[in-house]
Amino acid sequence: MVIARCSVEYKGRLAAYLPEAVRLLMIKADGTFLIHSDVGSKPLNWMTPPCSLLEGPDVWTVTNKGGEQLVITVLEVLSDTGFELGPDPGLMKDGVEKQLQALLAEQCHVLGDGFSLVQREYFTDIGPVDLLCKDGTGAHVLVEIKRVGEIDSVEQLTRYLQRVSTVLGDVQGVLAAQTFKPQAKTLAADRGITCVQVDYEALKGMESNVPTLF
Amino acid sequence: MVIARCSVEYKGRLAAYLPEAVRLLMIKADGTFLIHSDVGSKPLNWMTPPCSLLEGPDVWTVTNKGGEQLVITVLEVLSDTGFELGPDPGLMKDGVEKQLQALLAEQCHVLGDGFSLVQREYFTDIGPVDLLCKDGTGAHVLVEIKRVGEIDSVEQLTRYLQRVSTVLGDVQGVLAAQTFKPQAKTLAADRGITCVQVDYEALKGMESNVPTLF
């Protein structure tokens, strides 16, 4: 980790330039190179491994396999430290779309009156539909599950509905999400798609209230 | 900047946990809090400002306005340093979609035979179309510009075509991009949309070969 007054030039997929300023240069064990200012959560510039660092007296050049280059002109080094961090067990996540899908597969009754699961990950030739259900009248329903329901989700479900209707006949669509963008709700209404807001914590709670018999 | 053996718990939009390991904790001047391991370009966990840091003896708690929390259990501090970086002029970029749009607005003839520009950022009630052109026969053409042409781009252009056709009558569609995803090409073909691959550097070169008169 180096604190230095520097200017940076990037030439790769695009071209970018950072005028002279004091910044934090971070070189990770895996070769990742990061340039941070003291504002913002993401680096001003960076290079992902595999990449090589050529450390000259005043100019550092980071090059990756694709020929992209980061040229750092170092004007003044204020600090230069290094640490062995050792391996990291990594992040464990809970609450992502996959888990929401699993819960809704088991509790699809929350999606509509008398809903029952026919199949999870129902495959079509344009991709898998999250859930294929039947409603109280026995009619097929396609369910698309998102953490956040956006306009793209409606488009995606619309494609599935068109595709599947050629096989299963008339099919309804349900978009299930924890939150919805207004545009998504509007477009869904236009397309005759029902939006169902679901509560991850509540679903998780209900599951634990219905223990298995074993 | 603190190097510490720590474990971290995140409770917010989802729940996540980081088991004990040595990591870099970064606190920026604007309040940004970052937790980095020595691999990977993005932080293991983070909190974006505005957020408050409550620094207890062994436990640090970062809370943001939405009530999301990052709880860091600090087991051992190996290093604790701070620097004043001062203001940063920020990054100047060249080669992003906006500039591609500007170049294509001036050189729309590369998009098709006899193309001429009618309007850039042609506004519809569902959003702006990048370019409205006329082809060699005088028929209207909508052009959507992307750095990477993906399936969503085709959907977007399709929406515009449907919308605009009610006003301008029959309209053709062109998706212009530097690269295309195969799915996007396929869907575009289905929808009768033409995909045109463009070269940013070449466009830029051509522009400089046509200097202004002043």
Next chain:
DNA sequence: ATCTATATTTCGAGG
């Protein structure tokens, strides 16, 4: 303040 569209997105899974 909220929402929309972009991104050198990054990351992981699957073919």
Next chain:
DNA sequence: CCTCGAAGTATAGAT
């Protein structure tokens, strides 16, 4: 290795 979809996406621009 490429392709595709998700992300606590982040971020900038517009409403």
